[in-house]
Amino acid sequence: MDIKILQKVTDFLTSSLKCDNLMEKDKMFQERKESIRKIWQGNALMQVLKIRIDEVHEGGATLSMPIDFDVHTNHWLGVHGGALATLADSVCGIACASIGKIAQTMNMNINYICNTRSMNIVYATAKIIHAGQSTILLHTQISDDTKILMCDVSTTMFVSGDLDKIRA
Numbered sequence: 314m315d316i317k318i319l320q321k322v323t324d325f326l327t328s329s330l331k332c333d334n335l336m337e338k339d340k341m342f343q344e345r346k347e348s349i350r351k352i353w354q355g356n357a358l359m360q361v362l363k364i365r366i367d368e369v370h371e372g373g374a375t376l377s378m379p380i381d382f383d384v385h386t387n388h389w390l391g392v393h394g395g396a397l398a399t400l401a402d403s404v405c406g407i408a409c410a411s412i413g414k415i416a417q418t419m420n421m422n423i424n425y426i427c428n429t430r431s432m433n434i435v436y437a438t439a440k441i442i443h444a445g446q447s448t449i450l451l452h453t454q455i456s457d458d459t460k461i462l463m464c465d466v467s468t469t470m471f472v473s474g475d476l477d478k479i480r481a
């Protein structure tokens with residue numbers, strides 16, 4: 314009988330510690346998200362291109378870029394590939410930051426599939442495929458507001474630091 318009570322107390326304490334650990338982890342992630350928004354809010358290129366952070370979750374992110382004809386278009390009157398590449402690069406950096414890593418682009422391969430017809434807004438969603446100690450691999454898709462896939466992107470990022478240590 315005493316062993317059963319001891320086991321129940323042990324189970325209760327273990328579940329309480331797990332709950333506290335999850336709450337601490339969630340609090341740390343919320344602080345990280347706040348830091349990400351503050352850091353990238355001051356990025357001049359993102360401001361010029363009007364890139365917004367829509368969502369950050371652990372291991373990924375979604376950004377949006379409203380299309381301004383005077384800023385984002387090329388001489389063929391489509392969204393400039395450089396603007397789309399910048400959007401992809403930005404979402405990858407933020408996805409890396411979502412797991413607490415500071416990273417720079419080593420390699421980016423962009424497959425331009427089609428341009429948007431709506432000329433309204435485009436979205437980039439990045440997902441971490443592999444997070445190693447020195448590199449992070451990501452997959453990004455850029456689509457327009459009608460869900461037409463515009464670009465498919467593979468990126469390798471070099472890990473150069475720990476975001477949580479800088480925040481502390």
